Amino acid sequence: MDSNTVILGCDSVTLAFGTKVVLRDVSFSVRRGSIFAVMGGSGTGKSTVLRCMIGLQTPTGGRVLIDDEDLWTADAARRVAIGRRFGVLFQSGALWSSLTVGENVALPLQMLTDLSVTEIGTLVRLKLALVGMGAAETKLPAALSGGMRKRAGLARAIALDPDILFFDEPSAGLDPITSQRLDELILELRDGLGATVVIVSHELPSLFRICDDGVFLDADAKTAVAHGAPRTLRDSSTHPTVRAFMRRAEPVTAGSNGTSSGLG
Numbered sequence: 001m002d003s004n005t006v007i008l009g010c011d012s013v014t015l016a017f018g019t020k021v022v023l024r025d026v027s028f029s030v031r032r033g034s035i036f037a038v039m040g041g042s043g044t045g046k047s048t049v050l051r052c053m054i055g056l057q058t059p060t061g062g063r064v065l066i067d068d069e070d071l072w073t074a075d076a077a078r079r080v081a082i083g084r085r086f087g088v089l090f091q092s093g094a095l096w097s098s099l100t101v102g103e104n105v106a107l108p109l110q111m112l113t114d115l116s117v118t119e120i121g122t123l124v125r126l127k128l129a130l131v132g133m134g135a136a137e138t139k140l141p142a143a144l145s146g147g148m149r150k151r152a153g154l155a156r157a158i159a160l161d162p163d164i165l166f167f168d169e170p171s172a173g174l175d176p177i178t179s180q181r182l183d184e185l186i187l188e189l190r191d192g193l194g195a196t197v198v199i200v201s202h203e204l205p206s207l208f209r210i211c212d213d214g215v216f217l218d219a220d221a222k223t224a225v226a227h228g229a230p231r232t233l234r235d236s237s238t239h240p241t242v243r244a245f246m247r248r249a250e251p252v253t254a255g256s257n258g259t260s261s262g263l264g
Helices: 048-051 076-083 101-112 117-130 146-157 175-194 202-209 230-236 241-247
Strands: 005-018 022-032 035-039 060-065 086-089 164-168 196-198 214-220 223-227
Touching: 005 048, 005 196, 022 048, 022 196, 022 241, 035 048, 035 164, 035 202, 035 230, 048 060, 048 164, 060 076, 060 230, 086 146, 101 117, 117 146, 117 175, 117 230, 146 175, 164 175, 175 196, 175 202, 202 230, 214 230, 214 241, 223 241
Parallel strands: 022 223, 035 196, 035 214, 086 164, 164 196
Antiparallel strands: 005 022, 005 060, 214 223
16 A cells, blocks of 8 residues: 555635535545644634535535545446545534444445345444454444544544544544543554544544644635644644644734743
């Protein structure tokens, strides 16, 4: 696997709802095998970018490229085929409440493959074992803790052995220990499956632990203002908003006599 090969990218993507522009001219590239972070504060459009990358939000302008193929100019059948390369873990887990954990994981296999019931059952147990949820196959989502729901959602996300895994705020609502365990699981899955991972998050401990590249979105500029690994941006970025966010300090304001309180 060539880690320098670009598998996914946004090229001058603009996203708007009517006349309200959320982001404009956003460009970045995701290297195959990397764990790529989409960073920024609340309201910066992180989840909107993710929705655009997975085919749920049409861009107003620009291109979303998967191996140099534009997702949004492809016909409907081709977009479905491209989408089968994706696995998505939504923030809440997005499990069907009336289905057991095993039935949730089986769903994409039933809908998108011709596998037999026996083959699907075997794969479901394998995917649940990979995320440490083998004992929860017959449980309903309501019986699970927040961390268990995330892991069950992750088992479903990897059901089709995707090339690219997308995570929307995977650590949101989790305690620090559970969050760290989820981070370790993401690393194990990346290494074990050979997948590329894109994470939307503002949780710095997770970003620093597992991400090796990323892009920073700014609500005021409405675009990407920095690119690089989270640790690199924390240590080296000269952009005041990026420095403030990555070091959890107040941004420098005009007329602040040139000091940078809390920014090191």
